């Protein structure tokens with residue numbers, strides 16, 4: 381009986397830890413991004429347009445498992461494990477393929493969006509492997 385209770389308690393604690401870790405791990409990457417680029421207005425501008433900073437990298441203002449090209453690149457380069465390394469590694473890419481051919485770092489310094497361009501053809505990637513297309517978030521005035 382004691383062993384069963386202990387096993388159930390252990391499983392409960394493990395489930396709680398995994399839930400908490402999943403729930404809070406991702407927003408911390410946004411905070412790490414803000415610490416890494418303290419002078420950028422990209423996060424401020426996306427928040428002004430959408431109410432959150434999630435769409436700096438994600439397709440939705442709620443975050444989740446769909447990403448714009450910048451977020452998808454960060455994820456592919458291990459941002460969940462080592463955000464600052466992934467931030468640095470994406471700087472020279474033009475993830476959103478904007479017509480000005482600006483690097484992600486240039487857009488971050490300009491306060492525009494490294495993951496969005498003025499087009500209805502922004503690629504959206506999901507964890508399931510699907511690719512779809514979207515316009516920039518409504519209200520975003522300076523994607524490029």
Ligand SMILES: [Ca+2]
Pocket residue numbers: 476478487492493494495496497523524
């Ligand atoms: Ca852009």
